[in-house]
Amino acid sequence: MQTRLVVSCPGKAILTGEHAAVYSKAVVAATVDLRLRVFSQPTCDKLLSLNFIELGYIFVVPISTLSCIYGAIESLSHPGDIELLVRKLASDGKVSLPKNAQLASAIFVAIYLYCSILASSACSGLSLSIKSDIPLGAGLGSSAAYSAAMSASLLFHSYKFDRNTPGTDINALVNSWAFRAEQVVHGTPSGVDNCTVINGGFVKYSKGLPIETFYSGIPLQFLIVDTLVPKNTKTMVAKVAVDYNSDKPGVKSAIETIDSISNSLYGILKQTIHLPSSGTHPQQIELNMCQDQIATLITKNQDQLEFLGVSHNSLDNIVRAAGGCGYSAKLTGGGGGGCALVFVPQTKSDPDSLDTLKSAIEAYGYRIYSTKMGVSGLEIDFDGSSWTDPL
Numbered sequence: 001m002q003t004r005l006v007v008s009c010p011g012k013a014i015l016t017g018e019h020a021a022v023y024s025k026a027v028v029a030a031t032v033d034l035r036l037r038v039f040s041q042p043t044c045d046k047l048l049s050l051n052f053i054e055l056g057y058i059f060v061v062p063i064s065t066l067s068c069i070y071g072a073i074e075s076l077s078h079p080g081d082i083e084l085l086v087r088k089l090a091s092d093g094k095v096s097l098p099k100n101a102q103l104a105s106a107i108f109v110a111i112y113l114y115c116s117i118l119a120s121s122a123c124s125g126l127s128l129s130i131k132s133d134i135p136l137g138a139g140l141g142s143s144a145a146y147s148a149a150m151s152a153s154l155l156f157h158s159y160k161f162d163r164n165t166p167g168t169d170i171n172a173l174v175n176s177w178a179f180r181a182e183q184v185v186h187g188t189p190s191g192v193d194n195c196t197v198i199n200g201g202f203v204k205y206s207k208g209l210p211i212e213t214f215y216s217g218i219p220l221q222f223l224i225v226d227t228l229v230p231k232n233t234k235t236m237v238a239k240v241a242v243d244y245n246s247d248k249p250g251v252k253s254a255i256e257t258i259d260s261i262s263n264s265l266y267g268i269l270k271q272t273i274h275l276p277s278s279g280t281h282p283q284q285i286e287l288n289m290c291q292d293q294i295a296t297l298i299t300k301n302q303d304q305l306e307f308l309g310v311s312h313n314s315l316d317n318i319v320r321a322a323g324g325c326g327y328s329a330k331l332t333g334g335g336g337g338g339c340a341l342v343f344v345p346q347t348k349s350d351p352d353s354l355d356t357l358k359s360a361i362e363a364y365g366y367r368i369y370s371t372k373m374g375v376s377g378l379e380i381d382f383d384g385s386s387w388t389d390p391l
C-alpha cells in the first residue's frame with residue numbers, strides 16, 4: 001500500500017487584471033504565504049472519505065455508489081455538470097449533501113476528480129483530509145489551492161506520477177486537472193489562479209499563452225485586508241459576462257484599459273533597481289518614480305473594477321481609508337466582498353500614516369494579513385508519514 005502523501009499549495013493575490021483575465025487579457029499575480037494542505041492515504045474500506053477540517057464536516061461515500069458517474073463523466077459537456085450527476089445521487093437517497101454551498105462545491109470537485117482520475121482503479125478506498133490557512137471565498141485563491149492540491153493527491157494515488165517524475169511534468173499534469181476542477185467551482189475561470197498557485201512566485205498570465213514567471217526587481221509590500229464579507233467569484237464573473245456579452249457601453253473598453261494596466265505593471269516590476277545603502281542616489285529617485293507609477297496603476301485598476309460593478313461598500317471603505325492616508329488600494333480576486341490590497345511603497349516618507357491606516361481598517365472590523373508574496377507553489381511531501389495527523 002502507498003504511504004501517506006501530503007500536498008500543499010499557497011493562496012494567491014491578483015495585483016492587477018482580475019476579470020479582464022477571463023477575456024484573455026494580461027493579469028499580474030503572486031502567491032501569498034498562506035497554505036492549504038491535503039493529507040491523503042489509500043484505505044481498504046472501499047470508501048471515499050473527505051474530512052474538511054476547518055469546516056467541521058466529513059463526507060463519506062462507498063466507491064461502488066460512484067460507479068454510475070464513471071461512465072457518464074466523459075460525456076459531460078462541461079466539468080461543472082458533475083453537480084447534476086451528484087445531485088441526482090442525492091435525490092435518489094444514495095448520498096447526503098450539505099446545505100452549505102461551499103462544502104457542496106468542494107464535494108463536487110472531489111467526486112469529479114476522483115471519478116475522472118481514479119475510475120480505472122476504483123475498487124480501493126481513499127481518505128483525504130483538507131486543512132487550510134487560506135480564508136475561504138475571500139479572493140485569495142482558496143479554490144485554486146484546493147483544486148490543485150486535490151488533483152495532485154488523486155494523480156499520485158492513481159500512479160500518474162511518482163517521486164522520480166520531474167517537477168515541471170508534475171506541475172503541468174496537475175495544472176491541467178486543477179483547471180478542470182476550477183471549472184467545477186467557477187464555471188468559466190481564466191486559469192490564472194490555478195497556474196499561479198502551482199507555479200509559485202510572481203507571474204504574468206494571459207489565457208492561452210504560456211505563463212511567465214518573474215522575480216520583482218522592485219521591492220513590493222502590500223497589506224492584504226479581508227473585509228470578511230462573503231463573496232462568490234462565479235457570480236461576479238457571470239455578472240461581468242452579462243454586461244460584456246450584451247455590449248454594455250464602456251465594458252469592453254474597461255477590459256482593454258485593465259489589460260494595458262497589467263502590461264505596464266509587468267514592465268515596471270521587471271526592472272531591477274539596486275539601491276545603495278544610504279543617501280539620495282539616482283537609483284533612489286528612480287525607485288520613487290516606479291513606486292509612484294505602481295500606485296497610480298493600482299488606483300486606475302480599482303476605478304475600472306468599480307465601473308464593472310465588482311467592488312463592494314466594504315472594499316470602497318478600504319480604498320477611501322487608504323487614499324486618506326496617501327496609499328493606493330484595490331480589490332483583489334473576484335470582488336463583491338473578500339479582500340483588498342493596499343500598496344505600501346518602501347520609499348513612503350511618513351511611516352506613521354501606515355499605523356493610522358491600520359487603525360482605520362481595524363475600526364471597520366476588517367482583518368489585516370501580513371504575509372509574504374511570491375512564495376513557492378505546489379509542494380509534495382512523498383514521505384507524508386512524518387506529518388502529525390491533522391485530526
Ligand SMILES: Nc1ncnc2c1ncn2[C@@H]1O[C@H](COP(=O)(O)OP(=O)(O)OP(=O)(O)O)[C@@H](O)[C@H]1O
Pocket residue numbers: 036052054055101102103104105106107109130131132135136137138139140141142143144146185186193231232233234332333334335
Ligand atoms: N479549506 C477548504 N475546504 C474545502 N473547500 C475549500 C477550502 N478552501 C476552498 N475550498 C473550495 O473553494 C471554493 C471557494 O472558492 P471561491 O472562488 O468562492 O473563493 P476563493 O478561491 O477564495 O476566491 P478567488 O477565486 O476570488 O481567489 C469553496 O466553495 C470550496 O469549493
Ligand SMILES: C[C@@](O)(CCO)CC(=O)[O-]
Pocket residue numbers: 014017018019020021022139141186188189190191192193233237333334
Ligand atoms: C475574477 C477572476 O479574474 C480572478 C479570480 O481570482 C476570475 C478568473 O480569472 O478566473
